[in-house]
Amino acid sequence: MLTIRDLTKTYANGVRALDGISLDIPRGMFGLLGPNGAGKSSLMRTLATLQEADAGSAILDNGDGPAIDVLRDKDAVRRQLGYLPQDFGVYPKVSALDLLEHFAVLKGLTNRKQRREVVDGLLHQVNLWNVRKQKLGGFSGGMRQRFGIAQALLGDPRLVIVDEPTAGLDPEERNRFLNLLAEIGENVAVILSTHIVEDVTDLCPSMAIVNKGKVLLSGEPNAAIAALSDQVWRKQVSKATLSSYETRFTVLSTRLVGGQPVIHVFSPDSPEEGFERVAPDLEDVYFQRLRQHARVAA
Secondary structure, eight states: OEEEEEEEEEOOOSSSSEEEEEEEOEEEEEEEEOOOTTHHHHHHHHHHTOOOSSEEEEEESSSSSOOOOOOOOOHHHHHHEEOOOSSSSTTSSSSSHHHHHHHHHHTTTHHHHHHHHHHHHHHTTTTTTGGGBBBBOOOOOHHHHHHHHHHHHOOOOEEEEEEEETOOHHHHHHHHHHHHHHHHHTTEEEEEEEOOOHHHHOSEEEEEEETTEEEEEEEEEEEEEETTTTTTEEEEETTTTHHHHHSSEEEEEEHHHEEEEEEEOSSSSSOOTEEOOOOHHHHHHHHHHHHHHHHOOO
8 A cells, every 4th residue: 555645746836736636556557647837747756766745744654664764775675566658768789688688687686597587487477578589679659668567577666667658659568558557457456557547447446536736536537427317418520510619518528420529518417409328437537627627727
């Protein structure tokens, strides 16, 4: 369990990236949803000991040893942590095997036989064994991300943080990567930071939505979806009238179907004639919270 309380961070330019963040993150997959600039990466970098928080606390308690103060005992955190940042660079002229061996040495795996067993096992786990001797510069985006997960799992971490890991991946690579994360999440706490709602819908039994440094919602995705039951309405409208609907109603999303906009509207009652009630999904929850937060902020 990772317990975060009242975490704040303001950068030198005055941007308040974290504004009293409080979360309880259990073992398993935890989805952190939010648009670009919501504060997700700032939170991830803080938990990964890459930057200081201004105030607040974060305590990592695995139940099998003393709890760790994430903000103050950085060396202890790093021994328990696996991290795949949003921009994970590799040495393009080095093979996957050689670079993972190098990372393993940096993680403290100095016994050669033990290190080789760990490295070989991880390459099998992320399905890169057959290409282990290829140079990383020739890897696809999905292959590089799977290599990134392999290095994050070195040292048997109890907390794994992955920041926007599926951005730019094709559907097949995305599915392969998400399946790998799901397997990892059976044994450790995995924080999946993303702006892709489907990633959280498919994987995460618990989640939070953040925006502008604040937690807008936390809990179980299914419970959040159920809370919107009977309050989401759909209608196909013309492009000419779309702005009118956006002015008069809480439009959650707009999609072009057959060249015409189809809107989802949040309303306890039918907005007007022609709307049909639809079952909500996590995307509706996500946009409803963002729209509500925007109104309050205004």
